[in-house]
Amino acid sequence: MDKPRILIVEDEEKLSRVLELELGYEDYSTTVAADGSTALDLLTDEGWDLVLLDIMLPELSGMEVLRRVRRFDDMTPIILLTARDEVYDKVNGLDQGANDYITKPFQIEELLARIRAQLRQPRKAKAEQHEEFGVGDLVVDVDAREVRRAKQPIELTPREFDLLxxxxxxxxxxxxxxxxxxxxxxFDYFGDTNVVDVYIRYLRQKIDKPFDHPYIQTVRGVGYTIKEHD
Structure with a gap:
């Protein structure tokens, strides 16, 4: 079996070397990119099983790399490496299509656990992408990753799409x-469950608020549901 291929995008030489060694010990195949432009070239030309992406990079920021990659690849798991601990940065990264984030400094054991969790996810996600779903005038084409309501196209981020x-x-x-x-x-997500509330709010702004009636409903003390209107 081929080793999982991981792209490490990190401009701190000491940290990238540590990651290279630790991931090598775990039998992963690694490549290092020290700036955003090089990372984008590698992500465009080659297939990867997972990407570790630092936010603060020379030439192109990690957020910009993430944004551009998600235009043509919404399946490869991307874990953000960030020195920032602001909620906005974390939510913004997830909103742009990151699968997870970890704040520096971190324990290598935690990062390895997050990597293992993400490497389990893509096979499941791909297997599920073969259907069309809808309710009322809201239609989702899973293969094309397109959303329409009342025949109007709606742009969603990868995470918003998966939630819908x-x-x-x-x-x-x-x-x-x-x-x-x-x-x-x-199921191995390490963050707070209030991220669900944040993304439900994003979805409502896009698929409910501009229209006559909402589909997403809150059941207080329990969670959320989508219901057909009578």
Missing amino acids: VYLLQNKNVVLTRDQLIEHVWG
């Missing part, structure tokens, strides 16, 4: 925050 699909897969079923975390973020 899971809600539609369970139409009329009340889903708890823990269930949404497990199925959309992965």
Whole structure:
């Protein structure tokens, strides 16, 4: 079996070398990029099983690399490495399509656990991308990753899209925050469950607020559901 290929995008030479050695010990194949432009070239030309992406990079920031990569690849797991501990930065990274984040300094054991969790996710996600879901005038084409309501196209981030699909897969079923975390973020997600509330708010702004009636409903003390209107 081929070794999982991990791209390390980190401009701190000491840290990138430590990551290279530790991941090598775990039988991963690694390549290091020290700036955003090099990383983008590698991500465009080669296939990777996972990317460790520092936010603060020369030439192109990690956020810009992430934004550009998600235009053509929304499947490769990307874990952000950040020295920032601001909620905005974490939410912004996830909103741009990152799968997870870890704040420096971190324990290598925690990073390895996050990597293992992400490497389990893509196979499941790909297997599920073969259907179309909808409720009322809201239609989601999973293969094309397109969303329309009342025939109007709606742009969603990868995470918003996955959350909407899971809600539609369970139409009329009340889903708890823990269930949404497990199925959309992965059962090994380490963050706070209030990230669900943040993304539900994002979805409502895009698929409910501009229209006559909302589909996403809050069940107080339990979670969220999508329901067809009578």
